[in-house]
Each structure stands twice: as structure tokens, then as C-alpha cells.
Amino acid sequence: MSQVSAPQDGGFLLDAEDVEQISRAAWYYYNDGLTQNHIADLLGVSRIKVSRLLEKGRQTGLVELRINSPHEGSLRLQEELVAAFGLTDARVVPAAEGLPAAPRIGRASASLLTQGLAPNDLLAIGWGEAVSTTLRYMAPVFPQTNVSLVSLTGGVSAYIGNTGLYGPQGFAHLIPTPLRVSSPELAEMLRVEPYVRHVLDMALTAKTALIGIGSVARSATLVRYGYCTAAEIELFTRQGAVGDVLGYFYDRDGQILDLDVHRHVVAVTPEDMRQIPSVIGAAAGPEKVEAILGLLRGRLANILVTDEPTAKELLRRI
């Protein structure tokens, strides 16, 4: 159960002065249409620095490109997904061969959440790369809107450092345990531990949840983080698993399997998660298709963020 560190690149941290300069530069550049040279004069820095400020702004999500239209990628595909799976909403990012899917999905979910969250809302988060990437892009949004985070599963703190979000104090309520522990007894003890219990309960009061959708590929994030071995995944697959949510494996109809491993998990159950009105599942890629299909068939999420090829494949296999 060794827990390797994230294979991602480091976090992006901004101090107050950065934020001020980036915001100012971004305003001049994007809204006023000034050249970087002109901005450099206004800010009293070199032109190249302006270029870097803008770059940093985009990278961190401080500067967000918002497309005021549901047409991101394809309105048609979005509508078809909603109709086909009885969803509340869907986002489909445009196709782009060769580009890594994770950050693209992350941006899309971040944008969806930024629009959907009201000030002081509570956002419940699951486990996975999609969640991690989304949070990174949302980092600048939290301090502004005063949105709090609460985790649906253990193991979240292992990667939340990547996102540039600070500590568990204040606005992040994270379950301070791994996602999976070595024995059912320990898992049970942790679940009834007051603070853990408290966070689990609180998570269910959120109006919005963001969850990753795990595939049962040998390259699954669960494996890469050391939560499962490839052999276990292999075994679960033979028992009918097509994917996982919150560490629980389900079959092609979205029914949670009766697996031993589930008794080792410290997390809200998918069944309890149904109490949350908006559950956003985010995933893309050919290896995720089966997992997404199962999740949607089982109505374990009602909003989907994915990309164009994946959406097409989902609709084909309906």
C-alpha cells in the first residue's frame, strides 16, 4: 500500500504581488488590446516579463477564458448526451488529437464549477486526476468566492498540494486518511473516528460534487498511486468491474460490486452520494469509455464532462 508521490509537475503558487501584476497585465492585454510593449511601459517592467506574467496567468487559472455559450466543442453532442443518459448537463471539449486530455478536461470542469458555484457554497470532491487538475485551475477562485471544499474520500490530501491550495485549514475539509487501508477493521475504526465521521457527513450536505471516473486499465491512476496492484485490477475485471468511483468498483450497469477491497476503503459510498443533487463526473479517453458508460447507466453522476471523441464513442455504444 505504498503511496508514491504524484507524477505531476509542481504546483503553481502566486503571491499577492504576482496576482496584482498579472491581473493588471491581463486586463490591459485582453480587454484593452494593448501590446505587451505598451503594458511593459505602464507596469515599468520588461516586455518579456509581461509575456511571462500573461502566460502564468493562463496557466494558473487566474486568468480564465470564459466562453459564454454552451457550444464548447459541440452543442449537439452535449444535447445528445443529456438526452441519451438522462443527465442534467454535459460539457464536451473540442477534439484535439495529440494534446493531453487531462488539463483540457480540468479546464472544462473548472469553468463549469466556477459558473455553477455560488459564494459560500460547499464543493465535495472525490479522488482522481481529473479532480486534481480541476482544482489546480480553480485555485484562484476559492479565496474569492469563499467556496469551501470537502472530500468524499480519503487520500485526497496526497495530491491536493499540487493544486496550489493551501493547507487543510479554513476552506478545505479533507479526510485525513488514505483512500484504502490495510484492514477492514482499521477502515471501520477510521470511519467512526469523530473528525472523519464529521467530514463524511458534511460531504453529503454539499450541493455539488466533482468526481473522477476510474478505469480498470493497468495504467489506472489507482495503480499509479499505489492504491491497487495491476493484478488486483485484473482480478476485479474478471469479476465484472468496468470502473470505479470513490474507490468502489462497479459493473457495466453501474452496480457496485461486492468486493473485499471495498471494506478497506475510507470514503462516502456511491449510494450515499446520490443525496448530492449535482454530481459532476469528469473523464475522457478511450480507456474510460466503459467506465463512464457504467457510471451513467447506474446514474451515479448526473453531469458529465468529457471530450469530443469520447462523447461520440459513448453515444455509439449507448
Next chain:
Amino acid sequence: MSQVSAPQDGGFLLDAEDVEQISRAAWYYYNDGLTQNHIADLLGVSRIKVSRLLEKGRQTGLVELRINSPHEGSLRLQEELVAAFGLTDARVVPAAEGLPAAPRIGRASASLLTQGLAPNDLLAIGWGEAVSTTLRYMAPVFPQTNVSLVSLTGGVSAYIGNTGLYGPQGFAHLIPTPLRVSSPELAEMLRVEPYVRHVLDMALTAKTALIGIGSVARSATLVRYGYCTAAEIELFTRQGAVGDVLGYFYDRDGQILDLDVHRHVVAVTPEDMRQIPSVIGAAAGPEKVEAILGLLRGRLANILVTDEPTAKELLRRI
């Protein structure tokens, strides 16, 4: 009381296909960082067309650059304004000598509103250039969020065409009269006319209002649109007027003056407008300083959108 047409440039209309192409191009360009050449290949159009699509997206507000930080311009100035005038919030756009102020203020208010409005909200709007410019940038937002508009004054339909918003059907409830009419009797008859009455009442149920702040310069928008003559403005000034909201002139303490012209106005009164929890006043420029000061002293608005030089001047003259 002749009503000249808007001195603005024409509206920007987008059809569904434009929206699709622009959204896609914008996603590829800003989020994925692809070059325009690459995007041209993906979309099957010429590179230069991609350039124009992106340009159009920014112009129309379909592509909005959102800065996820309250630091637009200067956090310090914003905080000082809030403290000095007991405001709920403030936005200060960065200084930029030589750039026309109107579109910059418009973008800032549009951004503030886009963030603040919930789906299905009702937005009350006053009269003026700042309102008109703001609405232009918000045009793509309305169909998406299902926000409805309601006018606080007559005369709004005269310029709403500029914004790319369609007709009064559906989401815009506009008072179908001029702002000012030729006799007090006619004004009174209009005010009690059922539909007008209905809109006036509805406007007061909005949770958010956006209003312009009129100066008493000879170049005031009221004059340019033919609602007032320069001579009248001159006269009002001698009676203590420093500015107007919704067609009503007030003095340096924000007290509405007892002027004959007010009996010719078809609009909600500033007094009634206090029922609206968030009243956003938007204005900038040296000639507006006195008007803004009066408005804020009289607590006729509790959120201010302005630019950096204006904010500094306001704080100096406090």
C-alpha cells in the same frame, strides 16, 4: 424632445454557426494554446479567418476574459472605496490614458454581473451609456443563464438595439415610453398605464440593478440623446444639481432636487430603488466625479464600478 439615434457603432450579431466556430477556435487558442495555423487546419478555414473569429469573439463578449481575483486595477483602491463610502463592493479598472473609458467600464460591469447573477435572476437596468455598453458585452450571457431584463426607466428601448439583444419578447421587459415626455399629465397617464405600471413594479422586485450616473456637463448623454438641452442642464446646475440617476437630478449630498422636469419622467424613483439590495453604479471620468460623489453620499447605489483615476479623485475629495 426629439430623440436622436445612438451615436454608437452598430450592433454585433452572431448566428449559431458563428458561435460554434468562435467557441471552438477560442477554446483551441486560449485553453489549448494552439497556433492560429493549427486551428485553421482543424476547422478547415484559412488562418486569417481564425484570427478574425477570435477577434469577433472578444468584441462581442462571447469570449470573456475573466480575472479570478478582485485585484482588477487595484485591490487597495477598491477596499478604500468600500470603506470610505460604506459600499458593498467596488471594481476599479486599471488606469489607461488615452483609451476610451466607456467600453472598459462596460466590460468591468459585465464581468461583475456575470459573476453575480444566478440563473433565472432578474436584472433591472437604468438609462445611460454605461448601461448600454455593459449590456452589449453581456448579450451572449443572457440566453445562457436565462436572466431576464427589466427597465427602471423609459427610453431604454431606444438604445437596446445596439446591444445585440433581441426584441422585448421573452427576457426583456422594457418600459415602452421615452424617458421624459412633454407634460406632467402625460407622464402620469403613462405611469398608471397597466403595462408600464407592471414593469415599474417588477423592476423593484429585482435583486440587482445596474444604473448609469449622469453628469451635468453640456456633453451629458441626456443632452446628446436629446432628452435635455444644454440650457436646461445649466439651469439645474444653478439649482444645485451635480448629476442624475434614472432621469432625476440630485445635489451634492445625493438629495433629489425638487425640479419641474422630474414630473415629466417615466421611471422608478431613486427612493423606490432603495428596495433593490444590489444597486451597481457605473461611471468614470473627471466630469463624473461630482455626480458619483453625490450618488454615493446619498447611498443611491451600494456598488461602484469606475476606473483608477476616478477612484483616486473620489477618495481625495471624500
Next chain:
DNA sequence: CGCACAAAGGATCATTTGATCGTCATTCTG
């Protein structure tokens, strides 16, 4: 039918931009 006109698309080229590399300062480490 032809003409003028406007709108959209495309080619050219000056400007703007960001990738690359080298320098300097700062911090970590032995």
C-alpha cells in the same frame, strides 16, 4: 442586364510575440 456597392475572404508584410539561450542572483548542500 449591367453597374455599383457592400460584405466576406485571402495575400502580403510590418509588428508583435514567445522559444531559446546566456547571465546573474539566491539558496541549498556538503
Next chain:
DNA sequence: CAGAATGACGATCAAATGATCCTTTGTGCG
């Protein structure tokens, strides 16, 4: 404290971009 490593910064130059001008394609009107 030296040395290495890291990161910030700026110069250079190739690539990307958009302003300008020109061509094409409709569109209305005499």
C-alpha cells in the same frame, strides 16, 4: 564557505499575428 543548483531576468531571433490592401462574391437598383 565554496560549489552546485535553482530560478528570475533579459537579449536575440524565428515564428506567429493582425493591419492593410486587394480580390471575389454576392445583392440591390437603375
